[in-house]
Amino acid sequence: MLSSAHIISYNKNELKKQELHCLGDIEKMDNHIHWIDCINGSPEEISEIGDFFNIHPLVIEDIIDEGQMPKLEDYGDYIVLIIKDIDYKIKAEEPLTMEQMTIILKGNTLMSFRKRFSYLDLKIGGKLKEGTMLRKSKGDTLLYTLADIVVDHYFQVLEDMDQGIDDMEDNVLEHPEPDVLEDIYNLKRSLIYMRRTLWPTRNAMNHLTRTDSIQIEEKTIFYFRDLYDHIIQIIDLTETYREICSGLLDTYLSSVSNKTNDIMKVLTVFSTIFIPLTFIAGVYGMNFKYMPELYLKWAYPVFWIISGLITIVMLIYFKKKKWL
Numbered sequence: 001m002l003s004s005a006h007i008i009s010y011n012k013n014e015l016k017k018q019e020l021h022c023l024g025d026i027e028k029m030d031n032h033i034h035w036i037d038c039i040n041g042s043p044e045e046i047s048e049i050g051d052f053f054n055i056h057p058l059v060i061e062d063i064i065d066e067g068q069m070p071k072l073e074d075y076g077d078y079i080v081l082i083i084k085d086i087d088y089k090i091k092a093e094e095p096l097t098m099e100q101m102t103i104i105l106k107g108n109t110l111m112s113f114r115k116r117f118s119y120l121d122l123k124i125g126g127k128l129k130e131g132t133m134l135r136k137s138k139g140d141t142l143l144y145t146l147a148d149i150v151v152d153h154y155f156q157v158l159e160d161m162d163q164g165i166d167d168m169e170d171n172v173l174e175h176p177e178p179d180v181l182e183d184i185y186n187l188k189r190s191l192i193y194m195r196r197t198l199w200p201t202r203n204a205m206n207h208l209t210r211t212d213s214i215q216i217e218e219k220t221i222f223y224f225r226d227l228y229d230h231i232i233q234i235i236d237l238t239e240t241y242r243e244i245c246s247g248l249l250d251t252y253l254s255s256v257s258n259k260t261n262d263i264m265k266v267l268t269v270f271s272t273i274f275i276p277l278t279f280i281a282g283v284y285g286m287n288f289k290y291m292p293e294l295y296l297k298w299a300y301p302v303f304w305i306i307s308g309l310i311t312i313v314m315l316i317y318f319k320k321k322k323w324l
Contacts, residue, residue, distance in 0.1 A: 004041040005049070008128070009034050012136045015128060023052045033139050034109045039117060046113060053078075053106060063113045066100040070197060072204040072211075078106035079215045081143065081204060083150055084197045085118060088157045088190060090164040090183065096190035098197060101150065105143045105215050112146065123149045140220045147205075148227055154234045157194070161187060161241055168248055176255035184252065188245040195238050202231045269324060273314050277307050 005020040009032045020036060038049060043064050050060040059080050062068050073080045085099040101114040114120075127134045127145055134145050164187055171180045205228040209221055216224075280303070284293065293299050318324045 004045055005036055005038040007034060007036050010128060010135055012130075015130070015135070023049065032108065033142060035142060036109065036111045038111065038113045040115050041113060049111060053104075053109070053111065055104060059102075059104070063102045066115070068100060068102075070201040070204050072207045074211065074213050074215075077214075078104055079211075079213050080104050081147065081208075083147060083201060083204070085114065085120070085150055086154060086157050086194060086197065087118075088160050090160065090187065095186050096193055098193070101146075103143055103146055105139050107215070108139050110139045110142050110146075119153060120146070120149055137220075138217065140216045141223075143216075144220055144223045144227065148223075151201075151227055151230050151234070154198075155230075158234065158237050158241070161191070165241060165244055165248070169251075172248055172252045172255055176252050176259060181249075181252055184245055184248050188242065188249075191238055191242045191245065195235070195242070198231060198235050198238060202228070202235060205231050265323065269318055273311055276310050276314075280307065 006017060007020045008015070008017045010016065011032050014032070036049065038046065041049075046063050047060055049055075050057075050063075055078070056075060059073070059075070062080070062082065068082050070083050071081075081103045083101050083103070085101050087097045087099075088095055099115045099118075101112060103113075104111040124145065126132075129135070134141055164183070168180060168183055168187070171177070172184075205224060208216065208224040209228050211221075284291070284303070296302075315324070
């Protein structure tokens, strides 16, 4: 009994979607492409689907164990593509999230295993409309389409990161607070994780462009080459953003240092102003008996006048030197 899978069967003239409660319900239509989509399936359900289609136990283990890196494996009568669905939210507790999606292509049947509904469901619907290339092609085009949607979403992730970088650049210069430093480190760490995922994805796509598998038609290889080029572009952007983050860290440290210097400059100016005032107060605060100024009628006002003049003169001097 399956509760997490549905099947979409289609050709250029017909499209049918239904819940897949039993594998025996799969219609045997040779001129249709069958897409079995299993979302958050239990290990028992995944094993049941794998046994029905005679999928190798190691592949089933890879599907259940979600810690796999992106890769492509050719088992002769079917191929297995593991790819990561990446999402990014800068203010989240875990900004970068990765969900494993395993795609198995066996003849005209494609199986996908993933954890949740996502943007993929919205975008694939438009590509399954009547008259599209996907409806007129075989299962390898569906494999390309799914991979292409996931890779295109990487550009959206990088766009969100780019917006985050713009905000950080403004905050680093205007408000270099500890929260900004935390955001920079989170973004830099996310870029490192993303880079680690992109390189094996690049290798998988490169394998698809050179494969001689019977599951991939020669005309579809050209589309995978385009997908490979997109991955290269994304890797370059990731490296660029990582370098920008390193520069932001240096800018943050410089901003904090400049802010500290400004504070120290103000404190130094005040300390310098009070040095002569402290000296005068110290001299006339001594308990000597013969200090004639202490007995003058205007001694106290004169003290404040002299102190005020010293302060004003020093402030004018500091202003002239542009120390204030």
